[in-house]
Amino acid sequence: MTRLETVQSATEVEAIRVEALGKAGWISALMKTLGGMSPDERQVQAPRIQALRARVADAIEAKKAALEAAELEARLASETLDLTLPAPTTPKGSVHPVSQVMDELAEIFADLGFAVATGPEIEDDWYNFTALNMPESHPARAMHDTFYFPDTAPKGGRMLLRTHTSPVQIRSMVEQGAPIRIIAPGRVYRSDSDATHTPMFHQIEGLVIDRDIHLGHLKWTLETFLKAFFETDDIVLRLRPSYFPFTEPSVEVDVGFRWDNGKRVLGGSGDAEGHGWMELLGSGMVNRRVIEYAGLDPDEWQGFAFGVGVDRLAMLKYGMDDLRAFFDGDGRWLAHYGFSG
Numbered sequence: 298m299t300r301l302e303t304v305q306s307a308t309e310v311e312a313i314r315v316e317a318l319g320k321a322g323w324i325s326a327l328m329k330t331l332g333g334m335s336p337d338e339r340q341v342q343a344p345r346i347q348a349l350r351a352r353v354a355d356a357i358e359a360k361k362a363a364l365e366a367a368e369l370e371a372r373l374a375s376e377t378l379d380l381t382l383p384a385p386t387t388p389k390g391s392v393h394p395v396s397q398v399m400d401e402l403a404e405i406f407a408d409l410g411f412a413v414a415t416g417p418e419i420e421d422d423w424y425n426f427t428a429l430n431m432p433e434s435h436p437a438r439a440m441h442d443t444f445y446f447p448d449t450a451p452k453g454g455r456m457l458l459r460t461h462t463s464p465v466q467i468r469s470m471v472e473q474g475a476p477i478r479i480i481a482p483g484r485v486y487r488s489d490s491d492a493t494h495t496p497m498f499h500q501i502e503g504l505v506i507d508r509d510i511h512l513g514h515l516k517w518t519l520e521t522f523l524k525a526f527f528e529t530d531d532i533v534l535r536l537r538p539s540y541f542p543f544t545e546p547s548v549e550v551d552v553g554f555r556w557d558n559g560k561r562v563l564g565g566s567g568d569a570e571g572h573g574w575m576e577l578l579g580s581g582m583v584n585r586r587v588i589e590y591a592g593l594d595p596d597e598w599q600g601f602a603f604g605v606g607v608d609r610l611a612m613l614k615y616g617m618d619d620l621r622a623f624f625d626g627d628g629r630w631l632a633h634y635g636f637s638g
């Protein structure tokens with residue numbers, strides 16, 4: 298018994314059990330001696346040996362239980378968790394404001410029956426310029442700060458990074474014919490860089506081609522989408538005559554804003570005291586020459602088109618003030634504007 302008190306492990310206890318109670322153990326040997334005894338002697342010895350065996354078995358069980366309890370105790374002590382500690386934070390990704398705005402716009406325009414169309418960012422000169430009524434020598438080309446590739450384009454000129462999403466107008470008309478109701482969101486490129494210009498930025502093009510489409514449809518569509526996007530009915534637009542080679546007439550659209558704590562907030566007429574107009578997008582009725590270039594009959598089909606800067610829409614909606622921060626990939630900047638996961 299004293300040996301049992303000092304052992305530390307379950308394997309040692311098991312060894313003691315085998316030595317005592319196993320087939321060749323000493324208690325088993327004692328039991329066997331009963332067979333050689335006289336009945337009287339056996340009557341005296343049998344209960345004593347059985348009592349001894351029971352005591353030894355009990356002691357062994359008790360020791361085993363005690364060792365197991367101690368082991369559990371030790372494990373619990375070493376594996377302690379402090380549930381009051383703050384959980385470690387795992388940084389999560391989030392949707393970029395530009396993607397968010399493109400998704401919002403796709404949803405708004407889907408409600409108006411517009412499908413989403415796409416085109417390549419590495420574009421053929423013909424789709425980016427010529428078919429948009431900007432032939433080789435057209436001065437409007439110079440305003441586009443184009444990144445050219447050395448390769449010759451299949452339709453003449455050189456391959457380039459598209460300078461606007463307008464080539465998707467041509468691709469849609471060529472590929473699907475009329476009628477058309479699409480928006481085309483995507484990246485565009487111009488060799489220009491400062492606080493309000495980045496060499497890559499985002500536009501959404503809109504194009505409607507149908508019979509009897511007029512400027513009123515354009516104005517209603519723009520008003521409806523801007524009210525939905527900015528979640529307010531207080532949107533006042535100003536349409537100014539402008540010039541784009543691919544629209545006639547061309548209309549530049551401004552939106553009225555007021556100053557609030559140094560920030561522009563949309564709403565009200567830009568002519569009111571303390572208000573102003575902000576240029577928002579270019580648009581117009583699709584030039585009949587463009588419709589012709591795309592292989593449709595301009596006497597049968599008319600339409601309107603518009604192009605709007607997505608980054609600018611995002612800045613306006615979410616109150617961001619430096620365009621370049623959009624492309625720095627700084628999680629703290631995203632989090633500041635409520636964009637972290």
Ligand code: PHE
Nearest residue numbers: 461463541579580602603604
């Ligand atoms: N593509 C023009 C731009 O990038 C915008 C525009 C699109 C104007 C469609 C009229 C019609 O400035």
